[in-house]
Amino acid sequence: MGLLDYFRNSQPKGTANVAKERLQILVAHDRAERHRPSYLPKLQREILDVIRKYVDVDMNAVSVNYEQEESHEVLELNIILPDTVRNMM
């Protein structure tokens, strides 16, 4: 299954007629050393700061999911973007 299929399948149902701007960011880390502290929570804040240079992000419209296993961790950010997007390019 390709990446595009994954994201297509993960789209919420019942919103087909509403064109929403949506941004999903996934960061997956396979860790060789298991005892080292994770930097993903810090990375999360900095990635959000980068994104906010390009688009208005309402922090209430950001959902964060973080899963950690012994040697693997995944950070997921889901952002619903406002209808009017700031264009800074």
Place this chain on the structure above:
Amino acid sequence: MGLLDYFRNSQPKGTANVAKERLQILVAHDRAERHRPSYLPKLQREILDVIRKYVDVDMNAVSVNYEQEESHEVLELNIILPDTVRNMM
């Protein structure tokens, strides 16, 4: 299928005995306005800059995949991290 399953399935085969540090970043954007220029290529550079604050990244060990459809685009960064990781925390 959960996120962890997706990443587990996407791991390269034949490297089971070598514990490699690996970082995968996916950015998926559902665009309501199709004609607006994409900011994902710029975002890619800035996200890499953020990651390099935490770990040494050999730019030769970064593979980039970018897929664009009419109203959907996905940016994928795969980074093999060096065995010795800088600890800046």
